[in-house]
Amino acid sequence: MAVTIRDVAREARVSVASVSRALNGHASVTEQTRGRIADVAARLRYVPHSAARSLITRRTQTIGALLPDLYGEFFSELIRGIDLAARARGLHLLVSSSHGNANEAAAALRSMQGRVDGMLILSPHVDAAFLRANLPDSLPAVLLNSAAKNAQYPVLNIDNYGGACAMVRHLLDAGHTGVAFIAGPAGNFDAQQRDKGYRAAMAEHAPKMPLNVVDGDFSEEAGYLAGRKLLAQKPRPRAVFAANDMMAVGCLHAFKEAGVRVPEDIALAGFDDIPIARYVAPPLSTVRVRIVDLGRSALERLASTLEKPDQAQALSVQTLSCEIVVRGTCGTKSNEIKARKKIGDQSIQ
Amino acid sequence: MAVTIRDVAREARVSVASVSRALNGHASVTEQTRGRIADVAARLRYVPHSAARSLITRRTQTIGALLPDLYGEFFSELIRGIDLAARARGLHLLVSSSHGNANEAAAALRSMQGRVDGMLILSPHVDAAFLRANLPDSLPAVLLNSAAKNAQYPVLNIDNYGGACAMVRHLLDAGHTGVAFIAGPAGNFDAQQRDKGYRAAMAEHAPKMPLNVVDGDFSEEAGYLAGRKLLAQKPRPRAVFAANDMMAVGCLHAFKEAGVRVPEDIALAGFDDIPIARYVAPPLSTVRVRIVDLGRSALERLASTLEKPDQAQALSVQTLSCEIVVRGTCGTKSNEIKARKKIGDQSIQ
DNA sequence: CTGAAAGCGCTTACAG
DNA sequence: CTGAAAGCGCTTACAG
Numbered sequence: 001m002a003v004t005i006r007d008v009a010r011e012a013r014v015s016v017a018s019v020s021r022a023l024n025g026h027a028s029v030t031e032q033t034r035g036r037i038a039d040v041a042a043r044l045r046y047v048p049h050s051a052a053r054s055l056i057t058r059r060t061q062t063i064g065a066l067l068p069d070l071y072g073e074f075f076s077e078l079i080r081g082i083d084l085a086a087r088a089r090g091l092h093l094l095v096s097s098s099h100g101n102a103n104e105a106a107a108a109l110r111s112m113q114g115r116v117d118g119m120l121i122l123s124p125h126v127d128a129a130f131l132r133a134n135l136p137d138s139l140p141a142v143l144l145n146s147a148a149k150n151a152q153y154p155v156l157n158i159d160n161y162g163g164a165c166a167m168v169r170h171l172l173d174a175g176h177t178g179v180a181f182i183a184g185p186a187g188n189f190d191a192q193q194r195d196k197g198y199r200a201a202m203a204e205h206a207p208k209m210p211l212n213v214v215d216g217d218f219s220e221e222a223g224y225l226a227g228r229k230l231l232a233q234k235p236r237p238r239a240v241f242a243a244n245d246m247m248a249v250g251c252l253h254a255f256k257e258a259g260v261r262v263p264e265d266i267a268l269a270g271f272d273d274i275p276i277a278r279y280v281a282p283p284l285s286t287v288r289v290r291i292v293d294l295g296r297s298a299l300e301r302l303a304s305t306l307e308k309p310d311q312a313q314a315l316s317v318q319t320l321s322c323e324i325v326v327r328g329t330c331g332t333k334s335n336e337i338k339a340r341k342k343i344g345d346q347s348i349q
Numbered sequence: 350m351a352v353t354i355r356d357v358a359r360e361a362r363v364s365v366a367s368v369s370r371a372l373n374g375h376a377s378v379t380e381q382t383r384g385r386i387a388d389v390a391a392r393l394r395y396v397p398h399s400a401a402r403s404l405i406t407r408r409t410q411t412i413g414a415l416l417p418d419l420y421g422e423f424f425s426e427l428i429r430g431i432d433l434a435a436r437a438r439g440l441h442l443l444v445s446s447s448h449g450n451a452n453e454a455a456a457a458l459r460s461m462q463g464r465v466d467g468m469l470i471l472s473p474h475v476d477a478a479f480l481r482a483n484l485p486d487s488l489p490a491v492l493l494n495s496a497a498k499n500a501q502y503p504v505l506n507i508d509n510y511g512g513a514c515a516m517v518r519h520l521l522d523a524g525h526t527g528v529a530f531i532a533g534p535a536g537n538f539d540a541q542q543r544d545k546g547y548r549a550a551m552a553e554h555a556p557k558m559p560l561n562v563v564d565g566d567f568s569e570e571a572g573y574l575a576g577r578k579l580l581a582q583k584p585r586p587r588a589v590f591a592a593n594d595m596m597a598v599g600c601l602h603a604f605k606e607a608g609v610r611v612p613e614d615i616a617l618a619g620f621d622d623i624p625i626a627r628y629v630a631p632p633l634s635t636v637r638v639r640i641v642d643l644g645r646s647a648l649e650r651l652a653s654t655l656e657k658p659d660q661a662q663a664l665s666v667q668t669l670s671c672e673i674v675v676r677g678t679c680g681t682k683s684n685e686i687k688a689r690k691k692i693g694d695q696s697i698q
Numbered sequence: 699c700t701g702a703a704a705g706c707g708c709t710t711a712c713a714g
Numbered sequence: 715c716t717g718a719a720a721g722c723g724c725t726t727a728c729a730g
Contacts, residue, residue: 369708
């Protein structure tokens, strides 16, 4: 049988109320009785029953993370950031990943109800209507990497736009006139923002150059096909910016296969800085996202909402800066100079 | 205010006891009243208060996962496997990762007490004494990838030994007389098992060949240094088996740098099948671990313990099979033939 | 400063 | 088949 607050009270010859107050650090307990109670509790290895406590305090000290079916580095780094920040605040982390559609996401969300004090939500299936239908108004939440606008929740985004701008500008600054862009999937939020960044940077820094956008879908295969298409263009582009690293890797294969030298004949850059990026030859220039920081910031944001529930949170969209990582594929030969050009971190609205 | 069982009872004109029984599927409820209650519950969007339920049932429907400070693919795949299996059983998943030492692991373990029905534990800091001190006897647990022997808990391991044996044998079968081994960190359980597998396979299939072991620590740098050492040996080894992929990648760099051709001059293989493995040139032959299955099996194992708590669980050590993946670095030129040579899956003891 | 008591929202013998 | 009641282990006004 587990030891309860009554056992501690009996041993310490006080009431359960005093045990509760002593252990929860209330001021109104003599230092002497507090000490006696603490000793007994330690000796008995007393651990308060969390369900009983939650029932009365209406707090679980747990936050939930809803994630899509995510593979690889991004997922683990995000969880790591959230976990780190959660532990620092004494919060527990309940995760639910791997839901492929809106129904599964909704079920996961509902099943967490009552088990968490707040939610961190990253899902392509989530929009304002979804949240209205599946998230009680009383449950605080922070949205990650979401296109959801004027929702009633704070949003934390990656600065895809700024990162893309910076990379395009870097390519132009390096003297590559004419930068082509391999786009991501049409419906994808990240892809759209990166596309916008490409167009904006071109408009600002190379207004006379024509835009050159080739379709893609974030897959290596799409990158390979896009690479072949670009090689067939005349004049051949001098630089290519792929909307993500996997496509850049595929594109690189196409270039190598055709005997086109990178970066001498064509410069190339990607986005994400996946682990593979530095292992292809030459190492891939790319835009890095600080995913751990994304997770950490999201949790901090949520936690501060929990601590002052009445205080209306600024329902802002916050963006987290990216940094461009210059490696071998884009001309500047210095090996992996991390040109930490801070962009974003500005709060929109 | 959240809607409680009393609200449902009032609306349905029954007692709270009947609501409880109806919603929990007890047989002793008229189909008619059950229907009425279900309707009301749905209309009111009633969700049972999990803390209240846990308090009385002494079950949380949650399992905890204790993980070390783990980066990358392994972590996310493991979580994915656990999560998939947990959701299939209606269990929630509480995770705690990122503890660098035994004290942090102990604190994490204690903080989960009372919040979970069972634990999945993967940690290099965990041994029998640690568990005795930090895990109540009453809390079921399954150990992952653990050296802990004759503990009172079931253990699920990766078949490092069998995988290493199979790869060494493959290299020998391909005609490479003399296989060198780049070892992992001394205290590491995986590394030790892989080392044993190397020695066993050599003893069995090439008993006259001398063993050739070079130190390493799982890092790319160590692999690079080991590669240089091996090149300096005379006679130069014909094949090299690195205890993990990162070292194999470093070793490959050393070989390329020295102008040594792979696989023509030296064959090379790693262990883990990290994503990078197929992107180096030539693609790396390696041993693949089905990490998702590891997570899934662990959860299944734990869940079955939870379902029949009295039934003494067979405290077995179970090993999960690996498969060797033949790519470009080890001679068999056929591009990425997955020679699915099933090894393990046998239960030891 | 301390204690007795109410109550959080459930489930489950115990009656009927 | 259904209901009244006890009780799970806490916290917190309310008295003293």
